[in-house]
Amino acid sequence: MSAIRHDWTREQALALLKQPFSDLMFQAQQVHRAHFDPNRVQVSTLLSIKTGACPEDCKYCPQSGHYNTELEKEKLLDIEKVVAEAQAARAKGATRFCMGAAWRSPRAKDMPYVLDMVKQVKDMGMETCMTLGMLEDDQAQALADAGLDYYNHNLDTSPEFYGEIITTRTYQDRLETLGNVRKAGMKVCCGGILGMGESENDRVGLLVQLANLPEQPESVPINMLVKVAGTPLEQEADLNPFDFIRSVALARIMMPESHVRLSAGRENMNEQMQALAFLAGANSIFYGEKLLTTANPEADSDRQLFATLGIQPEQLSVDHGEDAELDHLGQRLRDQASAGRFYNAVN
Numbered sequence: 075m076s077a078i079r080h081d082w083t084r085e086q087a088l089a090l091l092k093q094p095f096s097d098l099m100f101q102a103q104q105v106h107r108a109h110f111d112p113n114r115v116q117v118s119t120l121l122s123i124k125t126g127a128c129p130e131d132c133k134y135c136p137q138s139g140h141y142n143t144e145l146e147k148e149k150l151l152d153i154e155k156v157v158a159e160a161q162a163a164r165a166k167g168a169t170r171f172c173m174g175a176a177w178r179s180p181r182a183k184d185m186p187y188v189l190d191m192v193k194q195v196k197d198m199g200m201e202t203c204m205t206l207g208m209l210e211d212d213q214a215q216a217l218a219d220a221g222l223d224y225y226n227h228n229l230d231t232s233p234e235f236y237g238e239i240i241t242t243r244t245y246q247d248r249l250e251t252l253g254n255v256r257k258a259g260m261k262v263c264c265g266g267i268l269g270m271g272e273s274e275n276d277r278v279g280l281l282v283q284l285a286n287l288p289e290q291p292e293s294v295p296i297n298m299l300v301k302v303a304g305t306p307l308e309q310e311a312d313l314n315p316f317d318f319i320r321s322v323a324l325a326r327i328m329m330p331e332s333h334v335r336l337s338a339g340r341e342n343m344n345e346q347m348q349a350l351a352f353l354a355g356a357n358s359i360f361y362g363e364k365l366l367t368t369a370n371p372e373a374d375s376d377r378q379l380f381a382t383l384g385i386q387p388e389q390l391s392v393d394h395g396e397d398a399e400l401d402h403l404g405q406r407l408r409d410q411a412s413a414g415r416f417y418n419a420v421n
């Protein structure tokens with residue numbers, strides 16, 4: 075088992091990244107297999123509980139109020155609607171339900187609703203995750219007390235490149251929120267976005283920053299920029315897919331116990347690229363039709379890809395007694411494979 079290191083230098087990380095592709099993939103597979111079942115992928119579902127009109131100016135984001143992306147704005151969703159969506163996600167096999175709000179930070183008057191949402195989704199036996207912007211320590215503690223398992227707050231990119239992408243809050247602000255989340259005892263979901271015009275050194279810088287946090291994030295989403303019309307990054311040049319895969323492999327090697335998640339941008343990846351990402355050590359995906367505001371591959375194509383690759387969805391490690399519903403996705407995969415609706419590479 076590779077030890078968890080928090081003293082990575084950019085030079086060391088860059089040297090790993092620049093290895094011949096096959097060597098990098100082999101090393102990533104070795105680390106992956108030492109820490110995880112390589113044929114299991116964790117599945118999460120994401121719901122936007124408040125969409126658009128965000129005061130922040132993140133250049134990649136269609137929800138920012140600074141850009142005209144013709145995104146339909148929505149108020150904070152009713153709790154009943156959120157619970158119904160969580161039930162539907164659970165029936166489809168998701169084990170974690172992520173709720174995202176386009177806020178700079180939650181306002182005091184929003185907190186009771188948000189806490190109630192956490193309690194109700196948690197009571198259904200799902201893991202809960204939220205992304206609500208910056209958190210003060212008392213807000214983080216209240217969310218933890220309500221039963222929130224994970225808090226998502228991305229660093230997005232390297233400290234040096236960050237100012238090119240966001241000017242309304244600092245890298246240090248983000249680190250402080252991550253610190254508050256940890257202090258409250260929650261797990262951290264934190265990653266970034268590739269393909270925003272950053273250099274290779276910036277991609278390495280992001281991963282070094284994540285790996286050298288006092289505790290490495292339990293979940294590391296690696297997003298590929300989705301170029302949304304109306305955002306300043308609309309015309310950004312495409313990132314070479316192999317550079318994306320190399321970054322996934324580096325994340326796996328440097329953060330051996332973290333779930334590395336393929337997040338936004340997956341709908342633009344063909345099956346072969348997604349398979350390479352799994353081979354590089356990605357072991358988590360979002361499942362469903364929408365990823366906050368950008369399209370996500372259809373659930374059926376995900377099921378088909380899982381079956382083709384012989385991948386099973388990871389189950390919750392906590393004890394849910396007799397509750398068999400959580401095995402739905404696995405069962406559906408087996409049913410569909412046996413019905414001959416698609417080719418199962420395993421059998």
Ligand code: SF4
Pocket residue numbers: 128129130131132135136137138139175176177178207
């Ligand atoms: S990424 Fe989050 S904080 Fe930034 S503009 Fe979008 S919703 Fe707001």
